[in-house]
Amino acid sequence: MTVVGQFDSDQAALETLIIGASPAAQHLREMIRRVARSNASVMLCGPSGSGKELVARAIHDEGMRSGKAFTAINCGAIPGDLIESELFGHEKGSFTGAHARRIGHFEASEGGTLFLDEIGDMRFDMQVKLLRVLEDRTIVRVGSSEPRAVDVRIISATHQNLDEAIGEGRFREDLFFRLGVVVLQVPSLASRAEDIPALIRHFQRKMPADVKCRYDNAALATLMHHGWPGNIRELRNFVERASVLHGGETLGADDVAMLLNPTAAPAAWRAIPSSPAPSPDTAIEIDVPGNAALFPKTPAPGRPIDLKREIETIELEQIHVALDMADGIISEAARLLTLKRTTLIEKMRKYGVQQQAA
Numbered sequence: 001m002t003v004v005g006q007f008d009s010d011q012a013a014l015e016t017l018i019i020g021a022s023p024a025a026q027h028l029r030e031m032i033r034r035v036a037r038s039n040a041s042v043m044l045c046g047p048s049g050s051g052k053e054l055v056a057r058a059i060h061d062e063g064m065r066s067g068k069a070f071t072a073i074n075c076g077a078i079p080g081d082l083i084e085s086e087l088f089g090h091e092k093g094s095f096t097g098a099h100a101r102r103i104g105h106f107e108a109s110e111g112g113t114l115f116l117d118e119i120g121d122m123r124f125d126m127q128v129k130l131l132r133v134l135e136d137r138t139i140v141r142v143g144s145s146e147p148r149a150v151d152v153r154i155i156s157a158t159h160q161n162l163d164e165a166i167g168e169g170r171f172r173e174d175l176f177f178r179l180g181v182v183v184l185q186v187p188s189l190a191s192r193a194e195d196i197p198a199l200i201r202h203f204q205r206k207m208p209a210d211v212k213c214r215y216d217n218a219a220l221a222t223l224m225h226h227g228w229p230g231n232i233r234e235l236r237n238f239v240e241r242a243s244v245l246h247g248g249e250t251l252g253a254d255d256v257a258m259l260l261n262p263t264a265a266p267a268a269w270r271a272i273p274s275s276p277a278p279s280p281d282t283a284i285e286i287d288v289p290g291n292a293a294l295f296p297k298t299p300a301p302g303r304p305i306d307l308k309r310e311i312e313t314i315e316l317e318q319i320h321v322a323l324d325m326a327d328g329i330i331s332e333a334a335r336l337l338t339l340k341r342t343t344l345i346e347k348m349r350k351y352g353v354q355q356q357a358a
């Protein structure tokens with residue numbers, strides 16, 4: 001009885017973590033349950049933003065190691081010469097800057113799980129060392145010669161095609177077999193588009209009612225036909241953007257199309273004949289009657305116009321257009337917008353616009 005009850009609550013917990021009722025989501029949850037029962041190394045393959053880290057956490061949480069540490073590190077983000085000490089630790093004075101002894105992620109995750117994200121980006125010399133650790137189950141801190149036993153489950157992930165990397169000699173095949181005792185494919189969002197409404201509800205669950213959006217059928221159809229190159233991460237950002245710009249509204253297909261492509265100028269703008277560029281010392285003025293086409297929506301008769309929100313929508317879109325034209329260079333985008341650089345940065349912060357690497 002107890003076992004059945006426990007299984008039911010585990011099942012419910014996993015369903016609130018890995019959202020979706022599509023066959024792909026159900027299969028993923030079933031695979032998570034199965035691999036969680038073992039200690040086998042798991043490699044998660046799937047496109048960026050598809051939820052690989054979430055799946056790694058779910059495997060840890062569902063398994064016997066759940067009371068112990070779960071450590072996630074991004075192998076692509078750690079400089080090549082630091083990764084050995086990050087993973088295995090170092091002794092004091094073992095290299096310039098090693099002012100004190102430090103334990104690495106392997107030792108810190110003792111009894112638990114270490115998630116190695118972007119494993120395909122790991123340097124070849126480091127791959128050899130990692131393979132040795134997986135075979136011997138011991139690590140040696142940098143600057144020490146003493147092997148230390150470790151009991152850590154490894155889950156790794158990649159969005160790269162490792163077959164190709166192996167073929168080109170960039171990734172060791174023997175390490176691939178060690179890491180991928182079980183290889184789990186995490187599906188793209190486009191392949192489980194029927195989960196989109198449930199995922200939107202999930203991302204809106206903690207929002208106050210007045211910032212949640214509703215979607216009419218045409219809007220949902222548009223969302224389900226979108227390609228979602230950024231997968232669930234892109235959907236989460238979309239839901240946030242929609243709530244900032246249209247909180248409390250029911251969105252139609254046009255609203256959704258605009259929100260999905262925030263850097264594209266609305267068709268109405270392209271219809272305006274080009275006017276001479278303003279001189280740098282003239283601020284852009286919005287002449288409402290003359291530039292009425294700038295407003296993306298014509299309000300329904302009798303419906304109040306939320307002028308502040310409309311202006312914010314235009315402002316955000318113009319910022320994206322300018323950043324695009326300026327290849328992400330903020331000072332150049334600020335010049336195009338005849339704004340001070342600091343003002344543009346403030347506005348980008350307000351709208352949550354990420355600074356692109358120029």
Ligand SMILES: Nc1ncnc2c1ncn2[C@@H]1O[C@H](COP(=O)(O)OP(=O)(O)OP(=O)(O)O)[C@@H](O)[C@H]1O
Pocket residue numbers: 017018019020046047048049050051052053054055117159199202232233236
């Ligand atoms: N099935 C899911 N249910 C709910 N939220 C999800 C699901 N899958 C992913 N997410 C959310 O989507 C975002 C991206 O997920 P995650 O970071 O796990 O992706 P990833 O595949 O590891 O990305 P990357 O390859 O860029 O490291 C996170 O906010 C995560 O919580």
